[in-house]
Amino acid sequence: MGKELIFKALRHEPLESTPWVPFAGVHAGQLKGYSAMEMLQNADYIVESLKETYKLYMPDGLPVIFDLQVEAEILGCELLWARDNPPSVVSHPLAGTTEIPCLCTLPTAESGRLPMILDAMRRTKAELGDDVALYGLICGPFTLASHLRGTDIFMDMMTNKPYVKALMEFCGQVSCRMAELYIEAGMDIVAVVDPLVSQVSPKMIANLLSDSFTAVFDYIRSKGAFSSFFVCGNATKQIEVMCKMRPDGISIDENVNLAAAKEVSDQYNITMGGNIPLTTTMLHGNQQDNMKAVIDLIDSVADKTNFIVSPGCDMPYDTPKENTVACAQAVKNTEQCREMVKNYEGSAFADIEVEIPDYENSEKVIIELFLLDPDQCAACTYMLASVVDAYEEMKDYAEYRVYKYFIKEDIARTMKMGIANLPTMCINGKQAFISLIPNKDELLAAVKACVK
Structure with missing residues (x-):
């Protein structure tokens, strides 16, 4: 039983x-x-x-x-x-x-x-x-x-x-x-x-x-x-x-x-x-x-x-x-x-084309949030909220983008970026906070450090 x-x-x-x-x-x-x-x-x-x-x-x-x-x-x-x-x-x-x-x-x-x-x-x-x-x-x-x-x-x-x-x-x-x-x-x-x-x-x-x-x-x-x-x-x-x-x-x-x-x-x-x-x-x-x-x-x-x-x-x-x-x-x-399935190799997402931002020439610092699902995953919800709550203070020099791991193109992007753990926050293409939600001061300091 x-x-x-x-x-x-x-x-x-x-x-x-x-x-x-x-x-x-x-x-x-x-x-x-x-x-x-x-x-x-x-x-x-x-x-x-x-x-x-x-x-x-x-x-x-x-x-x-x-x-x-x-x-x-x-x-x-x-x-x-x-x-x-x-x-x-x-x-x-x-x-x-x-x-x-x-x-x-x-x-x-x-x-x-x-x-x-x-x-x-x-x-x-x-x-x-x-x-x-x-x-x-x-x-x-x-x-x-x-x-x-x-x-x-x-x-x-x-x-x-x-x-x-x-x-x-x-x-x-x-x-x-x-x-x-x-x-x-x-x-x-x-x-x-x-x-x-x-x-x-x-x-x-x-x-x-x-x-x-x-x-x-x-x-x-x-x-x-x-x-x-x-x-x-x-x-x-x-x-x-x-x-x-x-x-x-x-x-x-x-x-x-x-x-x-x-x-x-x-x-x-x-x-x-x-x-x-x-x-x-x-x-x-x-x-x-x-x-x-x-x-x-x-x-x-x-x-x-x-x-x-x-x-x-x-x-x-x-x-x-x-x-x-x-x-x-x-x-x-x-x-x-x-x-x-002894000879089965598995399906893959590597053939999906995604465009990686040009961080070097971007006018603003680019914050990218790689999330499982911001509506269902509490850790993802609060990582996104940490950016939203601080955004008013950094919107003149930063922007943010959200990628969701249940969308095929976002899965491919996550893999292409070498993201191994979710949620992860990248700043100008570098993994800044991996399975870690920053407090407001930590986030603002990390973003300001990337301002040209």
């Missing part, structure tokens, strides 16, 4: 086969013809979509929703809704103030969209819970703090550390409350999803963030559920400090070498999950690309315990279902699929 296979992986027991968790997210709605906005506001649509996901993709584990803005909306952030992405945060209640929200604002079962979400969780548990492990995804404390505070949080980390600690403590309490509600609704695993962790140095994490995360994982364990720590971006340097926070599992995206990361997590007996490439493979690839990606992942791992195969993050809405079926087949029938 798939559910027990996930449990074995998170209990760090020997596995008879590799567990498979498709992070279908709003893609599940696409399978039934629902937009992201429709699905994420309707329990009937969520349950219907998850049943279709279960039927098509044969998952061992399955997230009920993938929306990191639920808590932010409850706490006063305004959201911008989209057809094919979860909503994005467009206002920050704590911008310009160093207040800490009152504990009376902690979510309850009646807050925001929670009545609908909890209903969907209970119904999905009744429909699928005997066979598949259900994941309840919550927004991690640091990303939630960023939703509330905006880009000011990155300057706070340099100039007002006590405030950051206090805000993190509050956001950790929000995470614990959400975990409690989701566990009561039948969730087997609570995944703490915090994309922005990869944008902070391990030392800063240890000093300012770790206590709150550790408290959340300890709380989930005390409630009898499993925990997983989702992070986006190049979290290679952060893996060890994440392990020290004591989650049962960690999930990474394609920016991280899974085999190398697993060598670190194995030292702490923590399960590692990931990291099928989302856009180059799942969205724009073919079935052979997806089979080969999964088989290469499985083959890269020497010790098959403490291992779950999954997409690198929330699957793009328009991912062809045949590609995800191919991933499922590669996990479930690995030897057969290995034979099918």
Whole structure:
């Protein structure tokens, strides 16, 4: 049974086969013809979509929703809704103030969209819970703090550390409350999803963030559920400090070498999950690309315990279902699929023509943002916001351009520029901030240094 296979992986027991968790997210709605906005506001649509996901993709584990803005909306952030992405945060209640929200604002079962979400969780548990492990995804404390505070949080980390600690403590309490509600609704695993962790140095994490995360994982364990720590971006340097926070599992995206990361997590007996490439493979690839990606992942791992195969993050809405079926087949029938793709070289983007700017002769400094998806990836959202927020002060001598890694031409440009990790900010063609969101002073200084 798939559910027990996930449990074995998170209990760090020997596995008879590799567990498979498709992070279908709003893609599940696409399978039934629902937009992201429709699905994420309707329990009937969520349950219907998850049943279709279960039927098509044969998952061992399955997230009920993938929306990191639920808590932010409850706490006063305004959201911008989209057809094919979860909503994005467009206002920050704590911008310009160093207040800490009152504990009376902690979510309850009646807050925001929670009545609908909890209903969907209970119904999905009744429909699928005997066979598949259900994941309840919550927004991690640091990303939630960023939703509330905006880009000011990155300057706070340099100039007002006590405030950051206090805000993190509050956001950790929000995470614990959400975990409690989701566990009561039948969730087997609570995944703490915090994309922005990869944008902070391990030392800063240890000093300012770790206590709150550790408290959340300890709380989930005390409630009898499993925990997983989702992070986006190049979290290679952060893996060890994440392990020290004591989650049962960690999930990474394609920016991280899974085999190398697993060598670190194995030292702490923590399960590692990931990291099928989302856009180059799942969205724009073919079935052979997806089979080969999964088989290469499985083959890269020497010790098959403490291992779950999954997409690198929330699957793009328009991912062809045949590609995800191919991933499922590669996990479930690995030897057969290995034979099918043994001589396959893979498709490529190198033949797409792109024009690189003439940085030397440009009148203005050119800032280029290479992002996964500024509407869906929180780290990308805040890297873009760091430029937008500072743009008024540098618009006379700088301009910025945004490239999105789900557009084929932008993928080709990313490859031609030699960008290995996303998000990355280039200034006049040089990689200035790699998986690191600058504060305003750092950004302005880096741009001014390039003014002719």
